[in-house]
Amino acid sequence: MRPVRPHSLPFRFARLPTGTKMFAILTAALLPLGLIAFFASLQTARSSRDMRQSEAQIVATAVAYQIETAIDRNAVALRGIASEVAAAPHDHALCRRTPDRLRRVDDGPLRFAIFDRGGVLLCSTRGFKPQINPEGLREGRTEVDLVGFGDAVRFRVGGSDAGAIAIGEFSRNTIAHIAQPSGAIDGTYVLQLHQGNALMPITVAVGAQGPISRTFDISAPIADGQLSIELMVRSAPFTATEIVLVLLPILMWIAAALIGWIVVERLLLRPLALMQRAIADYKSGDPLLVLPVLTTPALEIRRLGDAFQRVTQTIARHEVELEQGLARQTKLTREVHHRVKNNLQIVASLINIHARGVETEEAAAAYASIQRRVDALAVVHRNHYAELEENRGLSLRGLISELASNLRATAPSSAASLAISLDVMPANASQDVAVPVAFLITEIVELVMMLDPGGTIAIELRPAPDPGRAILSVTSAGLRDHDGPHHPNQDRIGRVLEGLARQLRAPLVKDGVIGQYAIEIAIIPDASNPGS
Numbered sequence: 464m465r466p467v468r469p470h471s472l473p474f475r476f477a478r479l480p481t482g483t484k485m486f487a488i489l490t491a492a493l494l495p496l497g498l499i500a501f502f503a504s505l506q507t508a509r510s511s512r513d514m515r516q517s518e519a520q521i522v523a524t525a526v527a528y529q530i531e532t533a534i535d536r537n538a539v540a541l542r543g544i545a546s547e548v549a550a551a552p553h554d555h556a557l558c559r560r561t562p563d564r565l566r567r568v569d570d571g572p573l574r575f576a577i578f579d580r581g582g583v584l585l586c587s588t589r590g591f592k593p594q595i596n597p598e599g600l601r602e603g604r605t606e607v608d609l610v611g612f613g614d615a616v617r618f619r620v621g622g623s624d625a626g627a628i629a630i631g632e633f634s635r636n637t638i639a640h641i642a643q644p645s646g647a648i649d650g651t652y653v654l655q656l657h658q659g660n661a662l663m664p665i666t667v668a669v670g671a672q673g674p675i676s677r678t679f680d681i682s683a684p685i686a687d688g689q690l691s692i693e694l695m696v697r698s699a700p701f702t703a704t705e706i707v708l709v710l711l712p713i714l715m716w717i718a719a720a721l722i723g724w725i726v727v728e729r730l731l732l733r734p735l736a737l738m739q740r741a742i743a744d745y746k747s748g749d750p751l752l753v754l755p756v757l758t759t760p761a762l763e764i765r766r767l768g769d770a771f772q773r774v775t776q777t778i779a780r781h782e783v784e785l786e787q788g789l790a791r792q793t794k795l796t797r798e799v800h801h802r803v804k805n806n807l808q809i810v811a812s813l814i815n816i817h818a819r820g821v822e823t824e825e826a827a828a829a830y831a832s833i834q835r836r837v838d839a840l841a842v843v844h845r846n847h848y849a850e851l852e853e854n855r856g857l858s859l860r861g862l863i864s865e866l867a868s869n870l871r872a873t874a875p876s877s878a879a880s881l882a883i884s885l886d887v888m889p890a891n892a893s894q895d896v897a898v899p900v901a902f903l904i905t906e907i908v909e910l911v912m913m914l915d916p917g918g919t920i921a922i923e924l925r926p927a928p929d930p931g932r933a934i935l936s937v938t939s940a941g942l943r944d945h946d947g948p949h950h951p952n953q954d955r956i957g958r959v960l961e962g963l964a965r966q967l968r969a970p971l972v973k974d975g976v977i978g979q980y981a982i983e984i985a986i987i988p989d990a991s992n993p994g995s
Contacts, residue, residue: 490720503712519648520681523694526642526654527683530616533633533641534686537573538605538620540565541629545577545620548585549627558586574632585627593617593630607686609656613663616656616690639665642692652696657682658689734764742771751775807841831873832909838869839901843894856891856987859900859924859933863887866901867922870908878916883908887924890933891987899966900935900984906963907937907980910956915941927983936981944975 544561551557558577565573576587578595606619610632617632633641642654642665654666678697685692751772842865843857867883874881892900904922911920921938960980964971969983 490716494716499712516679516681519652519679519694519696520683522644522648523654523681523683523692525645526694527685527692529645530638530642530656530690530692531685534605534607534616534618534631537565537631538618538629541575541577541631542620544575544586545627545629548577549579552579552585561586562588572634572637574634576630578628578630580626580628591632593632595619595628595630605686607689609658609661609663609690613656613661616663618686635663635665638663642666648694648696652694655693655695656685657691657693731764738764738768738771745775751779807837828875831875835870835873835905835909836902838873839866839905840898842866842869843897843901856893857897859890859892859897859986860887862897862901863904863922863924866904870905874912875916878912880917881912882919884919884921885923887922888926888933890924892984893987896967896984896986899963903935903960903963903967903971903980903982904937906956906959907939907942910950910953911939911941913950913952915939931985931987932983933986934981934983936979938977938979940978942973942975942978942980 544557544564548554548557548561561575565575574588574591576591576593576595577585579585582595584592604620608617609615610617613635615632615634616638617630619628619630621628638656644654644666648668652666652668653664656663656665678695681694681696682691683694684690842862864885864887867885871881871883908920911918918939918941921936923934923936923938925934925936927934960971964982967982967984971980971982973980
């Protein structure tokens with residue numbers, strides 16, 4: 464399995480606060496539902512827009528029908544009047560009655576003119592004398608045109624007997640009255656007649672619109688396509704209600720994620736954070752864990768707080784028992800050390816008493832050798848007892864210094880001038896190391912007392928390459944190799960030294976040229992002297 468790199472997405476997500484992760488998870492979980500509702504609302508808005516466009520098409524068709532109906536009604540009326548006028552061209556009373564007959568059609572003011580086939584004006588509205596081209600007018604056909612700059616709608620028809628031609632004209636205001644939209648149109652719209660390059664604006668209405676408004680054009684034919692009505696609507700693609708319907712799923716999605724996050728943050732994470740802070744502030748020795756008042760409805764969290772309080776009470780009780788047991792153990796250990804120290808002193812005194820009563824010098828030397836070893840063990844024990852409270856091991860500098868003093872004090876008369884120099888680095892060692900070291904130094908010094916009683920011994924403890932090790936060396940001219948006979952006890956002391964080296968788990972190196980024994984030992988560096 465590939466390890467997760469610290470900069471990878473899962474690792475960075477895992478390091479986010481739990482509240483942020485819960486908000487991200489809820490947002491991602493609710494996103495599909497939000498998208499489904501959003502697209503459904505968007506489709507509803509599109510259907511509503513299409514419906515508005517269809518309604519506008521219905522309005523445009525109705526307006527075209529109204530204009531075409533008005534033209535057709537008046538064209539039929541004028542066709543009949545034109546036939547009557549053509550039959551009696553000198554009947555002026557008939558011309559005077561024509562406006563009254565046209566007003567009964569009730570489509571608004573209409574100007575008219577009636578000509579014969581030769582283009583002679585027979586009857587007209589006062590001041591209305593349009594130009595006429597009698598050619599090209601088919602029987603039963605109504606020709607419709609926009610005249611001027613879209614100022615009027617003019618239509619031309621022939622009489623039923625084809626003996627006369629009638630021309631009618633609706634002004635722009637009349638057309639605007641006829642073409643009133645029968646339905647409501649949202650937004651700004653323009654209603655106009657169109658023929659070729661000619662336009663007649665009929666109605667301009669200003670309604671609500673916005674920066675995202677869109678324009679759509681709708682047209683409907685009039686008089687078999689001779690004219691067309693155009694409706695240009697500019698309105699917002701979505702109404703306020705539709706925008707709310709589109710945004711509502713997104714708002715619900717965000718609200719659901721926020722509500723979920725608030726529930727998790729306020730009811731779960733915040734009580735846990737308060738509990739964690741109280742537990743972090745709890746120190747060993749405090750009698751009781753004081754938790755804040757948890758107002759969360761989560762029963763499990765309140766039970767968890769109660770469980771922590773019970774655990775801290777148990778821990779506090781056990782700590783008191785441990786402290787009491789440690790105090791008893793410390794008293795017992797002190798008593799044991801005190802008795803061991805007294806027993807070693809008694810043994811040393813007994814050896815000293817017996818050494819005074821011997822008659823031969825060999826026996827006295829044997830007692831002295833035994834006493835030096837007992838003293839070495841007593842020195843280790845005293846130093847171990849002194850350092851026991853701090854639990855940092857025995858100080859090798861103090862141990863070797865006291866041991867050297869005892870060895871000089873107990874030296875035989877032949878070695879009364881023996882000198883011991885010390886160069887010991889500050890370091891501590893465990894009792895398992897200190898005892899073999901004390902015996903090792905004692906054995907080597909006793910060997911020097913036998914081989915070179917008047918010589919000098921240099922004891923050195925210096926750092927080893929390993930921080931947790933040191934090199935102990937004992938140097939004396941009496942330890943140099945020579946060709947003469949060996950001392951009778953030299954082989955025995957050599958075997959003892961090999962056994963002590965095995966206890967220290969390191970080889971004992973002898974340099975016969977300079978007269979030196981050296982061995983590497985384990986140490987505990989002195990905390991008060993970091994440079995050691």
